[in-house]
Amino acid sequence: MAPGRHPADEPFAVADWRRRVAEIYADVRRLSSDDPAAAHATWVQRRDELLAEHPASPLDAATKASFEGLDIPHYDAAYRFECEIRPAPAQRLDVSTGTDGVVPFERIADVEVGDLGTLAVWRLRGYAGGLFVPVKDASPDTYGGGRYLLDTIKGADLGMAGTRLVVDLNFAYNPSCAYDPAWTCPLATRANTLAAEVPVGERVFA
Numbered sequence: 296m297a298p299g300r301h302p303a304d305e306p307f308a309v310a311d312w313r314r315r316v317a318e319i320y321a322d323v324r325r326l327s328s329d330d331p332a333a334a335h336a337t338w339v340q341r342r343d344e345l346l347a348e349h350p351a352s353p354l355d356a357a358t359k360a361s362f363e364g365l366d367i368p369h370y371d372a373a374y375r376f377e378c379e380i381r382p383a384p385a386q387r388l389d390v391s392t393g394t395d396g397v398v399p400f401e402r403i404a405d406v407e408v409g410d411l412g413t414l415a416v417w418r419l420r421g422y423a424g425g426l427f428v429p430v431k432d433a434s435p436d437t438y439g440g441g442r443y444l445l446d447t448i449k450g451a452d453l454g455m456a457g458t459r460l461v462v463d464l465n466f467a468y469n470p471s472c473a474y475d476p477a478w479t480c481p482l483a484t485r486a487n488t489l490a491a492e493v494p495v496g497e498r499v500f501a
Contacts, residue, residue: 319338343364470482474500
């Protein structure tokens with residue numbers, strides 16, 4: 296996050312942003328049980344609205360004025376996975392951010408996403424915990440630092456299917472630093488890098 300640059304520095308704006316994100320994902324989980332494509336369409340529409348209108352949006356005023364929506368392909372059910380949660384090697388990761396200091400993560404599990412590879416599941420070691428699953432792939436038109444699939448402490452949570460973790464790459468989205476390099480975000484490491492291209496989810500912002 297870029298200190299002193301965005302209204303997102305206002306704590307109540309940030310709290311409202313997270314509340315709205317959580318509401319979007321609650322609707323996504325509810326709709327996905329019957330129609331994942333409809334859930335995805337809802338997610339795209341409401342994410343566009345949030346970025347365009349909310350005071351905590353990572354888009355600056357000039358970008359908001361010309362914003363016409365994110366580049367997100369249509370839903371492809373082949374990229375939705377219900378993943379067995381597998382033990383992972385012990386690993387800790389400390390990420391330095393602009394305003395939150397050092398954010399500590401620990402690797403708590405791995406999930407296999409079909410033939411695409413394996414992704415690490417991280418837990419935030421600080422207050423309130425939270426699951427974090429970033430992903431980086433070989434696509435030439437996705438953000439080079441990787442995208443986020445789950446960031447539950449901020450509301451981005453696709454839920455569970457019984458004892459399996461729902462990992463739907465159609466819902467991969469860009470972190471704030473993809474819209475403005477003045478922001479600082481945790482990015483995907485080697486443990487969350489896929490060698491294949493992933494043609495779904497949010498594309499690079501231009």
